[in-house]
Amino acid sequence: MIPFSYARAKSASDAVGLSQHAAQGKYLGGGTNLVDLMRESVEQPDALVDVTGLSSAIERRGDGVLLIGAAATNTALASHPLVREHFPMLTRAIVSGASGQIRNMATVGGNILQRTRCGYFYDDAARCNKRTSGAGCDAIDGFNRIHAVLGASPACVATHPSDMCVALAALDAVVHLEGPQGARTVRLVDLHRLPEGRPDIETELRPFELITAVEIRPLSAASRSTYRKVRDRASYAFALVSVAAALEVDADGCVQEVRLALGGVAHKPWRAWRAEEALRGQSASDTCFRIAAEAELADAVGLRDNAFKIELAKRTMVAVLSALAGVQA
Ligand SMILES: Cc1cc2nc3c(=O)[nH]c(=O)nc-3n(C[C@H](O)[C@H](O)[C@H](O)COP(=O)(O)OP(=O)(O)OC[C@H]3O[C@@H](n4cnc5c(N)ncnc54)[C@H](O)[C@@H]3O)c2cc1C
Numbered sequence: 001m002i003p004f005s006y007a008r009a010k011s012a013s014d015a016v017g018l019s020q021h022a023a024q025g026k027y028l029g030g031g032t033n034l035v036d037l038m039r040e041s042v043e044q045p046d047a048l049v050d051v052t053g054l055s056s057a058i059e060r061r062g063d064g065v066l067l068i069g070a071a072a073t074n075t076a077l078a079s080h081p082l083v084r085e086h087f088p089m090l091t092r093a094i095v096s097g098a099s100g101q102i103r104n105m106a107t108v109g110g111n112i113l114q115r116t117r118c119g120y121f122y123d124d125a126a127r128c129n130k131r132t133s134g135a136g137c138d139a140i141d142g143f144n145r146i147h148a149v150l151g152a153s154p155a156c157v158a159t160h161p162s163d164m165c166v167a168l169a170a171l172d173a174v175v176h177l178e179g180p181q182g183a184r185t186v187r188l189v190d191l192h193r194l195p196e197g198r199p200d201i202e203t204e205l206r207p208f209e210l211i212t213a214v215e216i217r218p219l220s221a222a223s224r225s226t227y228r229k230v231r232d233r234a235s236y237a238f239a240l241v242s243v244a245a246a247l248e249v250d251a252d253g254c255v256q257e258v259r260l261a262l263g264g265v266a267h268k269p270w271r272a273w274r275a276e277e278a279l280r281g282q283s284a285s286d287t288c289f290r291i292a293a294e295a296e297l298a299d300a301v302g303l304r305d306n307a308f309k310i311e312l313a314k315r316t317m318v319a320v321l322s323a324l325a326g327v328q329a
C-alpha cells in the first residue's frame with residue numbers, strides 16, 4: 001500500500017494550489033483510469049486533488065461557442081441536446097467508448113488525459129519507455145496489434161485511446177487551462193504530443209496545469225457529422241481504427257467543408273489535415289475520398305501485427321465520407 005493524501009478542490013485556483021503542495025500530486029476526475037493505474041503501481045501519486053466538484057456546466061455563450069466544464073461527465077456531454085443537435089459526431093464518439101457506468105463516472109478532463117492501453121505499459125515486468133524513460137519498448141518486437149501506424153517513433157508505438165478526443169480534434173476544440181502562471185488556452189490538436197524520443201512526456205501541459213473547460217466553436221458542417229469505430233468486440237473495446245468526419249457538399253456536388261480525424265492509429269488524436277486539403281473543392285465521390293485517404297496514410301508504417309490498420313483506416317474513411325455524402329460506398 002502506497003500512502004497518499006486526498007483533498008477536494010473548491011475552485012480551479014484551489015486545485016492548482018493543493019497540487020503544488022505535493023511532490024507527485026495528481027488531479028482526480030472520475031478515477032476510471034487513474035485508480036486502475038494506481039492499483040497496478042504505474043502511477044504512484046502522493047496526493048490526489050479531486051476536481052469533480054469544479055465546473056461541469058455545458059452552455060452556449062452569446063457568440064455561439066459551446067463551453068464545457070472539465071468536470072462534466074462523459075454521459076452528460078454525450079446526451080446534451082446542444083451536442084446531439086450541432087455536434088452528433090461527439091455524441092457518437094463518446095457513446096462508442098467504455099460502458100454506461102464508466103461514462104457516468106468519467107469526466108471530460110480525465111478523458112482527455114487518459115493514458116495509453118498498450119499492455120506493456122501496464123505490465124511492470126515489461127520494458128516501457130513511457131513508464132521509465134530509456135528502458136526500451138517491448139511492444140515494437142512484441143504483440144503490437146493495437147499499436148500506432150502514424151507518427152510513431154523507435155521509442156514508442158503506443159496509441160491514444162480516447163474516442164471523445166478524436167471528435168474534439170475534428171471539431172478543432174480549444175482546451176482551457178489554469179496553472180500557477182495563470183490561465184491559457186491550447187488547441188486540442190496541439191495538446192497531445194507525438195512520442196519522438198520522450199514518450200513519457202505526453203502533452204504540452206506545464207507542471208500543475210489543470211484542464212478547466214473545453215470550447216467548441218460553431219461549425220455548420222458539424223450538424224452533418226458522424227463517428228465510426230472499428231474494434232475487435234462490439235463493446236468494451238478500444239478502437240483499432242476510428243474516424244470522426246463532418247462534410248458539407250455544395251449544389252455542384254463538390255466538397256465545401258470537411259473535417260476528418262482518426263483514432264487508434266497514433267500517439268495522439270490524428271487530425272487528417274492532408275486528406276482535408278486533398279478534398280476541399282473536389283467532387284464528393286468515392287474516387288476523391290480514396291485519393292484523400294491514400295494521401296493521409298502515405299507515411300503510415302505497419303509493425304508485425306498492425307499493418308492491417310493502414311488499409312482499414314483508408315476504407316473506413318471512404319465509407320464514412322460516402323455515407324455522409326449520401327453516396328453508395
Ligand atoms: C473497462 C474500460 C473500458 C474503456 N473503454 C474506453 C473506450 O472504448 N474509449 C475511450 O475513449 N475510453 C475508454 N475507457 C477510458 C475512459 O474513457 C477513461 O478512463 C475516462 O475517460 C477517464 O476519465 P476520468 O474522469 O475517470 O479520469 P481519471 O481516471 O480521474 O484521470 C485520468 C487522468 O486525467 C487527469 N485529470 C483528470 N481530470 C483532470 C483535469 N481536470 N485537469 C488535468 N488533469 C486531469 C488525472 O490526473 C489522470 O492522469 C475505458 C475505461 C475502462 C475502465
Ligand code: SF4
Pocket residue numbers: 116118119120121127128129130131136137138139140155156157158199
Ligand atoms: S509502445 Fe510505448 S507504452 Fe507501449 S511498451 Fe513501448 S514505450 Fe511503452
